[in-house]
Amino acid sequence: MDNKDVTTENTNDKQVQKQQSKPQDNEKKMEDQKQQKTEQPEKVSPKLNPRAGLKLAKTNGASKRRVYKVVLTGGPCGGKTTGQSRLCTFFENLGWKVFRVPETATVLLSGGVKFSDLTDKEAFKFQENLIRTMIQIENTYFELGQSSQRDCLIICDRGVMDASAYISKEKWEKMMSANNWNPIELRDNRYHQILHLVSAANGAEDFYTTEDHACRSEGVDIARELDYKSAAAWVGHPYFDVIDNSTNFETKMNRLIEAVCQKVGIDIGDRLLATSRKLKFLVASLPPDSEFPPFQDFDVVHHYLQSSGPKVQARLRKRGQKNHWSYIHTIRRPNVHGQSRIEVKTQLTHRDYMNLLAQRDDAHFTIYKRRRCFLINNQYFQLDIYREPSHPRCKGLILLETYSSHTGDALKNYMPKFLNIVKEVTGDPAYSMFNLSLREDWSTTKKFWPALPEEVTTTNGNKVKPTNGVSNMQLVLNGHAKG
Numbered sequence: 001m002d003n004k005d006v007t008t009e010n011t012n013d014k015q016v017q018k019q020q021s022k023p024q025d026n027e028k029k030m031e032d033q034k035q036q037k038t039e040q041p042e043k044v045s046p047k048l049n050p051r052a053g054l055k056l057a058k059t060n061g062a063s064k065r066r067v068y069k070v071v072l073t074g075g076p077c078g079g080k081t082t083g084q085s086r087l088c089t090f091f092e093n094l095g096w097k098v099f100r101v102p103e104t105a106t107v108l109l110s111g112g113v114k115f116s117d118l119t120d121k122e123a124f125k126f127q128e129n130l131i132r133t134m135i136q137i138e139n140t141y142f143e144l145g146q147s148s149q150r151d152c153l154i155i156c157d158r159g160v161m162d163a164s165a166y167i168s169k170e171k172w173e174k175m176m177s178a179n180n181w182n183p184i185e186l187r188d189n190r191y192h193q194i195l196h197l198v199s200a201a202n203g204a205e206d207f208y209t210t211e212d213h214a215c216r217s218e219g220v221d222i223a224r225e226l227d228y229k230s231a232a233a234w235v236g237h238p239y240f241d242v243i244d245n246s247t248n249f250e251t252k253m254n255r256l257i258e259a260v261c262q263k264v265g266i267d268i269g270d271r272l273l274a275t276s277r278k279l280k281f282l283v284a285s286l287p288p289d290s291e292f293p294p295f296q297d298f299d300v301v302h303h304y305l306q307s308s309g310p311k312v313q314a315r316l317r318k319r320g321q322k323n324h325w326s327y328i329h330t331i332r333r334p335n336v337h338g339q340s341r342i343e344v345k346t347q348l349t350h351r352d353y354m355n356l357l358a359q360r361d362d363a364h365f366t367i368y369k370r371r372r373c374f375l376i377n378n379q380y381f382q383l384d385i386y387r388e389p390s391h392p393r394c395k396g397l398i399l400l401e402t403y404s405s406h407t408g409d410a411l412k413n414y415m416p417k418f419l420n421i422v423k424e425v426t427g428d429p430a431y432s433m434f435n436l437s438l439r440e441d442w443s444t445t446k447k448f449w450p451a452l453p454e455e456v457t458t459t460n461g462n463k464v465k466p467t468n469g470v471s472n473m474q475l476v477l478n479g480h481a482k483g
Contacts, residue, residue, distance in 0.1 A: 067145040067152045068264055069191045071159035073234065075199030075227025077208050079249065083197055083256045084155050090257050094266070097150045099141045103157035104134040124167070128175055131163050138190075153260075158230075159194070160186045165229035183236065183296075184324035192347065193239040193263050195256060198378055199227040203245035235380070236296030236373045238319060238326070239263055241403065244378050265344045277405075280431065283398040284420040286385060291418040295374040297321070300384070302367035304437055305359040307331075311449070313434055316348075316356055319371070327353040363447060364437040365390055379404065379414045394436055 070087075072080045088098045108130060115123060138156060145152040161183075164172045176182065200208040201223035208220055234240050241259040243252055289295075298319050305314040313332040318325055327348035348356070360366075368387040373380070379402055386397040400421065406414055415421065425431040435448055442448055 065148070065151050066264070067142070067148070067154065068193075068260075069142065069145075069154045069156065070193045070195060070260060071156045071162075071191050071234075072195050072197060073158050073162055073230050074197035074243075075201060075230055076223045077200040078197035078227070079200075079243075079252060079256075080157060080197055082249075083195075083253055084157060086253045087153070087155055087257060087260060091153045095150065097145075097148045097152045099144060099152065099154045101138055101141050101154065101156040104130055104137060105158065105162075108133070124171055124175070127163055127167055128179070131160055131175075132179075134160055134163075156191065159191055159234075161233045162230055163233075165226065165233045182322070182324050184320055184322075184326060187234065187237050188319070188326040189347075191237070193241070193260065194234045194237045195259060196231045196234065196240070196242045197252075197256065198231075198242065198244045199223050200245065202227050202378070204249075207249070231375055231378075232294060235294065235375050236298065238328070240373075240380050242375075242378055242380050246405070263345070277403065278426070279402055279404055279411075279424065280426045281400040281415075281424050282422040282431075283383065283400050284422050286383075286398060287418055287420075292372070293374050293376050295372050298371045298373070300367075300369040300371045302369075302433065302437070303357060304361045304364040304434065305356065306361045313449075314359075316353060318353065325350070329353075329356060363439055364434075365439060367394075367433060367437050376416055377414045381416065383419075391436065391439065397436075399431075 072083055072087075074080055084100055088100060091098050108126075113126065115126075118126060138159075141154050145154050167175070176186075201220045205220060208223065231242065243256050243259065245252065247255065298321055301318040303316040305316065307314040311333070313330075315330050317328045317330065319328070320326060327350065329346045329348050329352075331344045333344075367390065370385040370387060372383040372385070374383075375381070382401045384397075384399040384401070386394045386399075388395070400416075400419065404411060404414065429435060429448070429450055432449070435442070438445055438447055440447065
């Protein structure tokens with residue numbers, strides 16, 4: 001992949017003294033104690049586990065064939081039908097088997113159902129049965145994908161969480177409880193990637209129409225509201241891409257295909273124009289929860305594993321809420337076919353995760369975070385708050401991440417104004433999570449990647465000596481930095 005998959009994470013602007021062996025032993029004991037507490041038996045919803053039986057062909061995270069499940073969602077007239085067709089054609093040309101899961105709501109509503117004719121009780125039961133039907137239809141395609149002899153892409157026209165956009169929060173939680181459902185299984189573990197195609201009613205109003213859809217009758221204002229609700233329903237998914245209307249429609253479709261290819265790890269060369277990249281920012285402090293838009297918080301645990309070579313990074317990630325978890329195994333290989341970094345991600349069962357923990361690299365601390373996900377200005381953000389035990393260089397560290405093609409003033413307009421953003425640190429190795437997790441002092445370790453330079457050039461052109469922290473040079477992004 002290109003720069004979009006360069007995963008670097010930030011550190012404090014403090015110098016840290018060399019670690020002695022005894023303090024390191026104490027820190028490792030603290031870490032192991034916390035690890036024992038976090039690796040408890042976990043709740044599982046078996047009827048919602050389409051990945052049951054997923055096995056790794058090799059311990060490097062690569063399987064012989066892949067089954068990749070994506071959801072296309074968004075407000076009315078966002079391009080889902082065209083996007084589904086384009087994705088299908090692109091991946092079939094690569095030799096993949098592609099299944100397209102029909103939109104369950106359209107199937108049911110085309111049978112003469114009108115919400116305006118339903119009582120509250122009938123509407124609640126209809127939504128509940130809609131979700132059950134959707135799960136069964138999707139599982140049918142998921143099982144076909146598992147038996148396919150080729151790599152398989154499964155495109156879902158909307159997903160389970162979309163139903164929450166059309167029901168009150170109280171009724172949704174009641175439905176979840178009654179059916180023993182939970183958001184980690186319904187949202188995070190069920191699908192690999194969510195792609196929200198923003199409605200033409202939001203940014204491309206001249207192209208908004210209801211003429212080509214038998215079940216669509218929304219005006220522009222209602223379409224905007226539905227677009228926001230459908231996006232908010234998926235906030236918290238680890239791989240959620242918002243494809244907005246900042247470009248023409250043809251480029252919008254290319255951005256959709258590009259987003260999927262980058263997550264899957266397909267080298268697209270120059271067939272598609274890269275439009276966005278992963279951006280990272282250092283945040284000075286955490287504001288009160290009341291200043292955030294609606295958000296989802298997750299506990300995240302990262303383990304670095306022993307790898308096959310000095311330039312290969314392998315890690316495990318455990319991410320969850322209320323003792324429900326999802327697991328990812330990631331392999332990162334730099335400089336493949338001219339792309340800066342390739343990531344191969346494999347979703348794991350709890351059993352696979354526990355087995356791979358035996359390969360943990362003791363040269364690294366386990367990284368503990370609280371991850372806050374939120375949506376603002378049609379932009380999806382993840383805020384990582386580092387937790388102890390950790391190296392002192394991570395104490396108080398807060399990172400903001402997003403994907404965007406915007407730069408300069410356009411980027412500033414999209415950034416959250418309620419956050420005190422100190423500076424952008426995209427691509428700075430001093431903010432790499434791999435380097436942050438190292439137990440050894442940066443000035444003595446040989447594991448720092450890439451090799452620690454004698455001087456680092458900051459975003460405003462100054463040259464400083466690298467240390468266990470980062471220089472105190474700051475880039476004022478939104479007016480909050482104090483020098």
